[in-house]
Amino acid sequence: xxxxxxxxxxxxxxxxxxxxxxxxxxxxFDCCEYNITVMDEKLGETVHKVSDHFVKxxxxxxxxxxxxxxxxxxxxxxxxxxxxxxRMMLSKIKEKSTQILSSYTQSCLVDAGIxxxxxxxxxxxxxxxxxxxxKCASYFLADALFSINYKRPSPTHMLEMTRKMKKDKIxxxxxxxxxxxGIERTSTSLLSRMVKSTMGFSDxxxxxxxxxxxxxxxxxxxxxxxLADCYFYLGYINRNNVIKIKNRLHKNPEYIHVLKxxxxxxxxxxxxxxxxxxxxxxANELLVHTNHR
Numbered sequence: 234x235x236x237x238x239x240x241x242x243x244x245x246x247x248x249x250x251x252x253x254x255x256x257x258x259x260x261x262f263d264c265c266e267y268n269i270t271v272m273d274e275k276l277g278e279t280v281h282k283v284s285d286h287f288v289k290x291x292x293x294x295x296x297x298x299x300x301x302x303x304x305x306x307x308x309x310x311x312x313x314x315x316x317x318x319x320r321m322m323l324s325k326i327k328e329k330s331t332q333i334l335s336s337y338t339q340s341c342l343v344d345a346g347i348x349x350x351x352x353x354x355x356x357x358x359x360x361x362x363x364x365x366x367x368k369c370a371s372y373f374l375a376d377a378l379f380s381i382n383y384k385r386p387s388p389t390h391m392l393e394m395t396r397k398m399k400k401d402k403i404x405x406x407x408x409x410x411x412x413x414x415g416i417e418r419t420s421t422s423l424l425s426r427m428v429k430s431t432m433g434f435s436d437x438x439x440x441x442x443x444x445x446x447x448x449x450x451x452x453x454x455x456x457x458x459x460l461a462d463c464y465f466y467l468g469y470i471n472r473n474n475v476i477k478i479k480n481r482l483h484k485n486p487e488y489i490h491v492l493k494x495x496x497x498x499x500x501x502x503x504x505x506x507x508x509x510x511x512x513x514x515x516a517n518e519l520l521v522h523t524n525h526r
Contacts, residue, residue: 339520
């Protein structure tokens with residue numbers, strides 16, 4: 234597919250448009266979508282099918298200040314930018330790259346701590362969502378570690394990328410994350426159940442067709458024996474969608490049945506509490522480390 238045609242095909246050529254994500258980094262699998270960002274001053278994501286390829290359209294603002302979003306925009310390929318507004322924005326992002334990275338790392342570590350504490354509090358009141366929060370904390374910790382390694386989080390490829398990272402004291406924390414996530418439990422039958430729940434939860438929370446991309450990536454990774462990568466990916470997507478509705482999660486108790494499978498959560502509250510304590514300690518230690526870099 235000629236990516237230069239996408240703005241016209243999606244009727245967004247009047248706005249600054251760029252290509253980001255793994256397709257832009259040339260690290261993509263055949264199943265990966267095209268991540269297109271349009272500076273139309275809107276919010277959210279929409280999914281489109283263009284020439285038998287999926288396109289995830291990210292709506293954004295030229296005045297965006299969220300470090301997570303700015304990280305994803307850095308080094309994107311410009312597809313439309315008649316007034317050079319996107320070019321100027323990307324130049325500013327490049328200038329402030331270190332500060333953006335530091336801000337994002339701190340944010341992820343703080344979130345990891347918040348959700349670890351949330352898990353501990355939930356265990357005390359026998360809240361069934363307790364183990365959901367430890368999973369969220371684990372993924373935020375993974376995001377922070379990627380940022381510390383000057384890498385952009387990319388859920389489909391993160392596990393593969395961790396295998397190539399240098400083995401130092403900081404990156405040893407990936408082993409902790411793998412253990413808490415339960416990646417060693419991965420099997421095709423488990424992933425078959427997880428993907429159905431992940432797709433269902435995506436439809437409940439996003440409702441934008443993202444579930445089709447989830448299914449395609451699951452099928453590709455299963456076919457290519459990337460079972461652990463698939464497990465990590467499905468959990469990461471569920472984490473993202475949990476965060477989107479975290480303030481109303483308890484108003485929908487039926488979600489726990491979907492998330493028990495989609496996140497493959499721990500059922501023993503004592504284990505959940507122990508994991509939360511470990512995650513909290515790790516997040517705090519990394520915060521101290523990053524503050525002294």
